[in-house]
Amino acid sequence: MAKAVATKKAPVKSAPGKGAAPKPTTSKSAPKSAPSASTRSAKQATNNGSMLEEFFAGELKDIYWAEKHLVKTLPKMQKAATSPALQQAFADHLETTKTHVSRLEEVFALMGKKPQAKKCDAMAGITEEGSGIIDETEKGTATRDVGLVLAGQKVEHYEISTYGGLAQLARTLGKNDVAELLEATLGEEKEADSLLTQIAENNINYQASEEKED
Numbered sequence: 001m002a003k004a005v006a007t008k009k010a011p012v013k014s015a016p017g018k019g020a021a022p023k024p025t026t027s028k029s030a031p032k033s034a035p036s037a038s039t040r041s042a043k044q045a046t047n048n049g050s051m052l053e054e055f056f057a058g059e060l061k062d063i064y065w066a067e068k069h070l071v072k073t074l075p076k077m078q079k080a081a082t083s084p085a086l087q088q089a090f091a092d093h094l095e096t097t098k099t100h101v102s103r104l105e106e107v108f109a110l111m112g113k114k115p116q117a118k119k120c121d122a123m124a125g126i127t128e129e130g131s132g133i134i135d136e137t138e139k140g141t142a143t144r145d146v147g148l149v150l151a152g153q154k155v156e157h158y159e160i161s162t163y164g165g166l167a168q169l170a171r172t173l174g175k176n177d178v179a180e181l182l183e184a185t186l187g188e189e190k191e192a193d194s195l196l197t198q199i200a201e202n203n204i205n206y207q208a209s210e211e212k213e214d
């Protein structure tokens with residue numbers, strides 16, 4: 001039999017399937033604008049129910065737990081902080097974090113799933129380390145603030161890597177609407193991280209360097 005060359009019906013979309021599997025990597029070449037919609041939606045159809053999609057859904061449960069856990073943790077960090085700028089940063093990030101929780105709920109809905117949380121051991125560990133810092137430092141000191149900034153930045157960096165990776169995977173799975181939500185959160189995590197750097201560099205680090213032990 002001669003090979004059919006399907007010229008009539010096939011539109012621009014190239015043959016899906018067999019080819020190279022999409023790479024679930026988090027390279028720095030993250031595309032800002034939505035890439036070729038037609039190619040992506042063709043892939044979306046083939047990726048539904050894939051192992052990668054299952055894995056992706058599992059990771060969403062993990063970060064969902066992490067964000068909800070942060071909603072409980074940030075007020076403690078705010079209370080422990082001394083610098084008004086740092087207190088404000090934690091208070092503001094609490095509100096942003098609540099948005100992150102609801103964005104993830106939207107993501108679950110877009111994927112036709114109920115929001116479900118699965119304990120994120122990494123976030124549990126980072127926040128436990130944060131409470132350790134509070135216990136080990138003196139109330140009202142810039143040294144404690146330094147520790148809180150450090151803990152806060154560990155949280156942000158964990159979230160940045162998670163959202164960066166998940167947004168890339170969402171693109172790979174052809175779920176551009178999901179990717180956009182995750183990228184919005186990613187941007188806000190990066191802002192929170194930069195703000196903490198600024199606060200530390202503007203005063204806290206220097207003040208802490210002047211503090212003497214009793």
Ligand SMILES: [Fe+2]
Nearest residue numbers: 067097100159
């Ligand atoms: Fe967040």
